Amino acid sequence: MERTASYDCPQCGERILLFVDQGNGDVQHLIEDCQVCCKANEITVTYDHRSKRYAAQAVAIDL
Numbered sequence: 001m002e003r004t005a006s007y008d009c010p011q012c013g014e015r016i017l018l019f020v021d022q023g024n025g026d027v028q029h030l031i032e033d034c035q036v037c038c039k040a041n042e043i044t045v046t047y048d049h050r051s052k053r054y055a056a057q058a059v060a061i062d063l
């Protein structure tokens with residue numbers, strides 16, 4: 001099953017949809033370029049067993 005999570009880009013404020021690979025575990029860290037402003041963010045994805053959903057939070061990376 002495909003899972004998604006969303007986060008607010010800390011650099012442009014847009015809501016970004018993220019596809020989660022469930023094979024990578026309940027807590028995942030990844031680096032993504034924002035689809036809107038193209039700036040790099042570090043994303044932390046966590047799986048909430050109670051709601052059975054992924055939640056994502058993003059932190060801006062200064063390059």
Ligand SMILES: [Zn+2]
Nearest residue numbers: 009012034037
């Ligand atoms: Zn952005």
